[in-house]
Amino acid sequence: MPVYYYGEGVAKERFQHFLDNPPAVIALDAETPTTTERLPLGFAIAFSPKEAFYFQTYPEPPPELDLLKPLLFNPNVCKIAHYALFDLAVLPLIPQLVGFDRSNIWDTNTAARLLGREATALTILAAEIDKTAEDAKSFMKRHHVTNMMDAPPMEVANKCQNDAKVAFALYLEYYSQIQEQYASYFRVEMDVIPILIDLSMRGLSIDQPARAKLEAQLEDEVEFYRKQLESFGIEKPGSTQQVGYILGRRGNFLPMTRSKKQLSTRVGDLEFLDDPMAASVLGWRKKSKLLSTYIAPIAGDDRFWTEYYLDTVVGRLNSRNRNIQNIPPECRYIFLPDNRVFTTGDYGKEHMYILAHKSQDRDLLNILYDPDPKKADIHQHTAEMMRIARPLAKTLNFAVAYGATARTISEQAKIKDVRRCGELLDRWFKAYPGVADWVISVQRSGVKEGWAEPTLFGRRIRIPEEFNRWGSLNTDAMKRKAVN
Numbered sequence: 001m002p003v004y005y006y007g008e009g010v011a012k013e014r015f016q017h018f019l020d021n022p023p024a025v026i027a028l029d030a031e032t033p034t035t036t037e038r039l040p041l042g043f044a045i046a047f048s049p050k051e052a053f054y055f056q057t058y059p060e061p062p063p064e065l066d067l068l069k070p071l072l073f074n075p076n077v078c079k080i081a082h083y084a085l086f087d088l089a090v091l092p093l094i095p096q097l098v099g100f101d102r103s104n105i106w107d108t109n110t111a112a113r114l115l116g117r118e119a120t121a122l123t124i125l126a127a128e129i130d131k132t133a134e135d136a137k138s139f140m141k142r143h144h145v146t147n148m149m150d151a152p153p154m155e156v157a158n159k160c161q162n163d164a165k166v167a168f169a170l171y172l173e174y175y176s177q178i179q180e181q182y183a184s185y186f187r188v189e190m191d192v193i194p195i196l197i198d199l200s201m202r203g204l205s206i207d208q209p210a211r212a213k214l215e216a217q218l219e220d221e222v223e224f225y226r227k228q229l230e231s232f233g234i235e236k237p238g239s240t241q242q243v244g245y246i247l248g249r250r251g252n253f254l255p256m257t258r259s260k261k262q263l264s265t266r267v268g269d270l271e272f273l274d275d276p277m278a279a280s281v282l283g284w285r286k287k288s289k290l291l292s293t294y295i296a297p298i299a300g301d302d303r304f305w306t307e308y309y310l311d312t313v314v315g316r317l318n319s320r321n322r323n324i325q326n327i328p329p330e331c332r333y334i335f336l337p338d339n340r341v342f343t344t345g346d347y348g349k350e351h352m353y354i355l356a357h358k359s360q361d362r363d364l365l366n367i368l369y370d371p372d373p374k375k376a377d378i379h380q381h382t383a384e385m386m387r388i389a390r391p392l393a394k395t396l397n398f399a400v401a402y403g404a405t406a407r408t409i410s411e412q413a414k415i416k417d418v419r420r421c422g423e424l425l426d427r428w429f430k431a432y433p434g435v436a437d438w439v440i441s442v443q444r445s446g447v448k449e450g451w452a453e454p455t456l457f458g459r460r461i462r463i464p465e466e467f468n469r470w471g472s473l474n475t476d477a478m479k480r481k482a483v484n
Contacts, residue, residue, distance in 0.1 A: 002056045002062070002153070002157075003015075003053060003054070003055055003056070003062050003064050004053065004054040004056075004154070004157045004161070005052075005053055006051065006052045006053070006054070006158075006161045006165075007050060007051035007052065008050070008051070009051075011053075014051070015053065015064070015067075018047055018071065019067055019068075019070070019071065022070065022071050022074055022076070022077055023047055023077065024076070024077065024078060025077070025078045025080060025106075025168075025171065026045050026046065026047060026071070026077060026078070026079060026080065026168075027045070027046040027052075027079075027080035027081065027164045027165070027167040027168035027171065028043060028044070028045060028046075028079055028080065028081050028087055028088075028091065028164060028167075029043060029044045029046075029081065029082070029087060029160050029161075029163040029164040029167060030042075030043040030086070030087045030090040030091055030160075031043065031148055031156055031159070031160045032090055032148065033147045033148050033149050034136070034146075034147060034148065035086075035136055035137075036321065038089065038090055038093060039058065039093070040057050040058065040090050040091065040093050040094050041056070041057065041058045041148055041149065041156065042054060042055055042056040042057050042058065042156065042157065042160060043055055043057065043087075043090075043091060043094075043160065044157075044160040044161040044163070044164035045068075045071075045164065046080075046161065046164035046165045046167065046168045047168075048165075048168060049131075049165050049166070049168045049169035049172065050165065051165075052161040052162075052164050052165050053161070054157040054160055054161045055068075056153060056157065057094050058149070061094055061095065061096055065094070065096040065097070066096055068096075069096065069100075072097060072100040072101065073099070073100050073101050074101060075101045075103050075104050076104070077101070077104065078104045078105070078106050079101070079102070079104060079105045079106070080105075080106045080107075080108060080167050080168055080171045081105065081106075081107055081108070081167060082107070082108045082109050082122050082125075082163065082166070082167040082170065083107065083109045084105050084107040084109075084110075084190075084193050085107075085193055085196060085197060085307075085309050088102055088105065088193065088194070088197055089197045089200065089201065102193070102194040102197075103194075105190050105193060105194075106171055106175075106190065107189070107190065107193065108125070108167050108170040108171055108174060109122075110186070110189050110190075110310075111170070111171075111174040111177075111178050111186070112125055112170070112174065113462075114178065114181070114182050114185075114186065114459065114460075115174060115177055115178070115181075116451075116460075116462050117462075118462055118464050121135065122135070122163060122166060122167070123135050123138075125166075125170055126166045126169075126170075128173075129166075129169055129170065129173050131165075131166045131169055132162075132166075133162060133163055133166045134159060134162075136148070139151070139155075139159055143155060182458065182459065184457070184458065185455075185457040185458050185459050188457060189310060192310060193310075196308040196309060196310070196317075197308075199308050200305070200306060200307050200308050203303035203304055203305040203306070204303060204304045204324070204335045204336070204337075205302070205303055205304075205335065205336040205337070205338060206298055206301055206302065206303060206304055206334060206335060206336070207333075207334045207335070207336050208299075208300070210333065210334045211295060211298065211299070211334045212299070214295055214331055214334060215291065215295045215296060215299070218287050218290055218291040218295060219291065221283075221287045222284065222287045222288050222291060225237070225280050225283045225284035225287060226284060228280040228284075229277070229280050229281065229284060232246060232277045232280070233246055234246060234277075234281075237281065237284045237285075237288075238288075240262065240265045241262050243265050243281055244262050244263030244264065244265045245262075245263070246277070247263065247265070247270075247273070247275065247277060247278060247281075248263050250275055250277065252273050252275050252278070254269055254273075255269060265281070267282065267285075268410075268411040270282055271411070271414060272414075272416050290328055290330075290331060294327055294328070294331060295331065295334075297322075304322065304324065304335060305321075305322060306319040306320070306321060306322045306323065306324040307319060307320050307321045307322075349368070349378060351398055351401035351402070352364070352368060352378050352397060352398075352401065353368055354401070354456065355400070355401050355435060356368050357456075358438060358453065359432075359434045359435045359437070359438035359439075360434060360438075361432050361433070361434025361435045361438070362434060363431075363432060363434070364378070364432050364434065364435060367381050378397060379393050379394040379397055380393070382394075382396065382397055382428070382431065385431050386424070386427055386428065386431060388424070391413075392413055392424075395409060395412050395413045396409065396424060396425070396428050397428075399412065399425075400425075400428060400429075400435065400439070401483075401484075402480075402483070402484050403439075403479065403480035403481070403482070403483035403484040404480070405476065405480065406418050406419075406421040406422035406424075406425055407421070409421040409424065409425065439483055442482050442483055443479035443482050443483065445482070446463050446478055446479060446481065446482025446483075447463075447475050447478050447479060447482070450462060450463050450464075450465070451463060452481060452482050452483075452484075453482065453483075463478050463481050463482055465478070466478060
């Protein structure tokens with residue numbers, strides 16, 4: 001199978017040179033049929049922004065790959081990639097590269113986010129350093145194909161090697177800045193990447209008999225709600241326009257959507273209605289969503305696969321391509337641990353501890369770190385101080401940590417009176433004045449500077465400007481993100 005060289009030297013001599021003299025840094029890029037498939041068609045190794053090799057690995061890997069093992073398996077060689085979660089998940093699927101070293105990696109996509117880039121696509125970042133790159137979608141459109149396998153192999157090779165060289169150039173551009181600002185934290189993110197890849201590749205076992213039984217149960221429940229809604233005159237339960245129109249005709253007050261073209265039927269709006277039809281709509285939506293999104297699609301599958309990643313905008317662990325983090329509790333029992341035991345962990349009141357640490361509110365610190373467990377119950381303390389129920393106090397405590405508004409509390413606590421929720425927030429801040437001062441300071445700084453408060457690891461997250469439907473700066477959203 002072909003091996004292509006892109007550089008000014010003689011291919012065979014340069015290849016042997018890099019084998020005899022392993023470089024400290026290389027850049028990798030993998031090509032697959034589409035952005036969602038993991039079949040490796042080939043990959044490129046860039047040794048500088050001007051020199052690269054491309055190895056076509058489909059349908060058969062070239063014998064030269066065996067010669068690359070001392071290079072790719074060497075932990076002293078730093079492997080650059082732009083979005084390493086993808087490339088490093090694909091490369092081990094090539095037989096000769098199973099187990100190659102992932103302990104020394106450098107992701108230019110993560111670096112760009114940390115340095116404040118709001119858009120981190122390779123095509124955009126390449127232009128910043130006077131380079132060019134082409135995304136897969138544009139490439140396939142230009143070649144009139146829907147799959148990289150149908151594109152000219154030489155063109156695929158050209159794209160891949162160029163992407164690897166651009167990634168190398170970005171590394172040279174960002175390295176000193178990352179070392180200066182995020183040396184320790186960047187290493188944390190790089191160490192997490194192989195773990196997330198392994199979790200994604202492993203998946204979860206599915207109890208198919210239990211799944212099939214749950215599917216039949218959900219189908220009955222969906223049909224039950226459909227018949228109920230039919231009796232109310234709803235022919236299409238999934239039509240928000242029809243649902244909103246009939247609810248309005250039944251005397252219910254609903255706000256308008258942002259477009260002002262129809263009544264809003266958001267869950268938060270319907271939950272406040274006393275009309276039994278609203279309850280039926282919510283029931284139908286919940287069961288239909290559960291059935292169509294989580295249960296029916298995995299019929300016949302041995303395992304549940306997902307793709308874990310660190311959200312580069314807010315820095316949290318997320319999953320996509322079947323989001324495993326949003327699976328409702330009522331159906332989690334169909335997933336089985338391989339060793340028959342699930343291990344769970346809970347950072348009890350972690351957000352409150354972080355809030356206390358950041359704000360240094362004296363009362364909050366004294367309560368949380370009281371040696372008496374009963375006195376350290378922050379939710380009970382807040383409830384007694386504000387003379388409200390403990391569940392509401394708990395909602396308020398976490399709402400502040402997430403930068404929630406009165407409207408958010410209204411929906412979470414199921415309190416119709418938004419004004420009362422605003423008053424509750426004001427009372428909470430009076431109870432913990434140190435937190436109030438810190439929140440106000442962080443919000444002002446976030447809106448003015450466009451950056452959130454640094455995390456405990458020292459990471460700063462960019463707050464992009466947001467505009468409402470009237471074209472004005474949405475400072476409320478920016479303030480929420482500044483705290484959150």
